[in-house]
Amino acid sequence: MMPNLLAFRTALTPSISVVLRMNPRILRLVVITLCMLSGCRNTAPIVRLPIQHSVQTDQLLVMSDVKLASDHPLITDLQSLRTRVTQTLRLPQEGRMVTVYLFSNEHDYQRYVAQRFPALPPRRAYFVGSSHELAVYTFWGQRVREDLRHEFTHGLLHAHLAYVPLWLDEGLAEYFEVAGTNASGLQQDYSIQLASAASNGWQPNLARLEQLEQVWQMTRDDYQESWAWVHYCMHGSSEARNTLLGYVQELRTNPNPGKFQDRLRQANPHVDAHFFSYVSALNTPTANASY
Ligand SMILES: [Zn+2]
Known part of the structure; x- marks a missing residue:
């Protein structure tokens, strides 16, 4: 059950x-x-x-x-x-x-x-x-x-979906809860805090997010980063977008599709640096213009 x-x-x-x-x-x-x-x-x-x-x-x-x-x-x-x-x-x-x-x-x-x-x-x-x-x-x-x-x-x-990984469940819900006709999914508070964190030594860690299975393991920062990975995939990189959409398709029938991070790195070996640059610029007027 x-x-x-x-x-x-x-x-x-x-x-x-x-x-x-x-x-x-x-x-x-x-x-x-x-x-x-x-x-x-x-x-x-x-x-x-x-x-x-x-x-x-x-x-x-x-x-x-x-x-x-x-x-x-x-x-x-x-x-x-x-x-x-x-x-x-x-x-x-x-x-x-x-x-x-x-x-x-x-x-x-x-x-x-x-x-x-x-x-x-x-x-x-x-x-x-x-x-x-x-x-x-x-x-x-x-x-x-x-x-x-x-x-x-x-x-x-x-x-x-047959299974929804916790980080993806919350990342997508945070993304789609943003109303508006421009479909930006931009959480203003998150973008400000992530840009600030990025300038103060914070490093993203999707591998750690993917290990989380219970809500009490997740901090507010984890929700924020989960949203950011979804936003990056949707707006920051065509390879990442295709990778995410393919992953979601597989989740329709396969509850054990493996780690998303492996697929992202296969599509772009420099994805961590690319994601970091994307997050650092999220709170600037030119953010989200790349894709
Ligand atoms: Zn939720």
Whole structure:
């Protein structure tokens, strides 16, 4: 059985999201343990999922207690995002449905998540993937568009790929969460911090990123570098772009395709130096003009 995949946006550091890859048996054990510790004395009313209304489009089902028109900007934005993700990554138009549970307020959302996933800290949004359902949980808030774009990207990736390496999962979600018609995927904060780090001795390390398998191993800098590798592949080098797209294609059927770094170096033996130069220039007006 496919393990549960929990991805969530942080409330205090919203530019970071976290993915927990948790075996369902372990998750159940955590729930049972917490129940024993609390003595199951919590008599608060059970919060139910928001399912009064639904809007369904291709590969997207949004459940909510607030009625949404199918042409609501939030819905059309996710439709456009799906088109962009599938076309950019050359994924098929058909795939598993991603269900979004959109709570009308943060209070109900947080209470539901606390009941359903009591071991997890409060967060703005979650993606939970299993063989049963690809689900996104979030609420109406100021960052709902960005959060939905990020989590829906996770959903689409897990709908189409047999396996999604952690660094690539987060790198692509960070890339596609950026809205706008220019499709730059540019995270301004990341580009500023990476350019600064590059001028202060930081060195990229894709090999280390590829070894990360659990979210608690990842720091904010790791999310930032994962995004940067994706951005470099998409905009910094035609060889790297083709390598990434080929890697994604293989991930559709092969859950063990080997290290991405090996393919990058095969395509360009000087890729590390090229990437470093690209990152160093990300925060300049001429960045992203090369490809
Ligand atoms: Zn994420």
